[in-house]
Amino acid sequence: MTHLYKSIPVRSSEITPKQVYFSRRDFIKATGLIAGSLALAACAPAAQEATPNAKPAPTSTATDELGSAVNSYSDITNYNNYYEFSTDKQSVAGLAKDFKIAPWTIEVGGLVKNPKTFGVEDLTKTFTQEERIYRLRCVEAWSMVIPWNGFSLASLLKTAEPTSDAKYVRFETVYRPEEMPGQKDPFSSYPWPYQEGLRLDEAMNDLAFLATGLYGEPNVAQNGAPIRLVVPWKYGFKSIKSIVKIELVAEQPATMWNTIQSNEYGFYANVNPAVDHPRWTQASERRIGEFSRRATLPFNGYGEQVAHLYDGMDLTKNY
């Protein structure tokens, strides 16, 4: 059992020193907004207009540990996958505008010694807050680099003390059809609420992160506020948004995309340029804000930290 708790320290280069990236001095105001809109125009209509009196979007010159610039705040908050609101990426921000993110509780239970329901504000006080710049690679073959704030999933799970029967972690998004048009749609065949899962040793890996903020600011509804998972070595659909429940379970849990189309979306969903999606290549990706495609890296470039989790597994079968 102890091996399940082995967590790999994040290389210091993975964690951006606060003073480098999040110093308010680095947040250039209006100019960043304009630059972000221009970059976005290359691949998607810029949805964010400069409105008088609106709070200026934060900007940053930060890069990830591979030297890629973080995407603009405008890119990150206006190009979203969040099917509870819309299947149209550019409509999510507008539709999520009035989504109520407070008060919010998250229930941690199942096969644990210390089940507990937390208020989100308690989580940010209880667990060491960090800033991490992660690449997000969507299964649809686009990607971004996002500076998140939050805390490691492992720190929360350790407090819950999983029992020896716990082998997987199941996550559930809020179900609120009155506020989420995609959940209310009578013609939608999605099996709401959105659910995701990780094997316990994956969940205990230090890269698995619970994000409560973005660009040094509180998270916004379209990006999964108030709290969402970020699993940077897996396709973006594993990074479930607006979580209300985390449950430790014995069996591999059902997950939303795998339930809908299991031959296209596996439970593991590790980023793998060698295994194509049945309908498109996964060997390359389009970084939002760039013109040419770039090669996709195994485990999205995080192999050093996570490849050992899959030793001996056939990743073409466990896609």
Ligand code: MTE
């Ligand atoms: N979580 C919920 N609840 N609903 C969703 O539709 N989409 C997923 C993931 N988490 C999704 C979700 C997909 S496909 C991706 S690529 C990422 O969220 C996108 O996160 P972002 O909008 O913050 O970039």
